[in-house]
Amino acid sequence: MSYSWVGAPTTFNGTNEALGGDSNYENLNQWYQSGDQAYIIIASAMVLVMVPGLGFLYSGLARRKSALSMIWACMGSFSIITFQ
Numbered sequence: 891m892s893y894s895w896v897g898a899p900t901t902f903n904g905t906n907e908a909l910g911g912d913s914n915y916e917n918l919n920q921w922y923q924s925g926d927q928a929y930i931i932i933a934s935a936m937v938l939v940m941v942p943g944l945g946f947l948y949s950g951l952a953r954r955k956s957a958l959s960m961i962w963a964c965m966g967s968f969s970i971i972t973f974q
Contacts, residue, residue, distance in 0.1 A: 937971065938968070938971065938972070941964060941965075941967065941968045941971065942964070942965070942968070944964055945960065945961045945963070945964030945965060945968075946961065948960045948961075948963075948964060949961045
């Protein structure tokens with residue numbers, strides 16, 4: 891494992907300034923490496939590509955007069971995923 895320390899970071903409840911939590915003095919992103927962030931970005935991009943295909947799958951399973959509304963339902967969920 892590439893982490894120098896394994897385990898959860900110490901809990902910070904925000905009441906004592908001496909315990910940390912100030913980004914001017916402590917690296918608050920020390921538990922995330924660039925590979926972790928790249929994985930999250932690639933996985934998010936794959937989900938965004940998958941949603942229109944899911945809409946076409948659902949519209950193919952629905953009746954002909956309901957196909958367009960199924961595509962619009964999936965595109966509506968796509969907009970929610972984008973702004974979430």
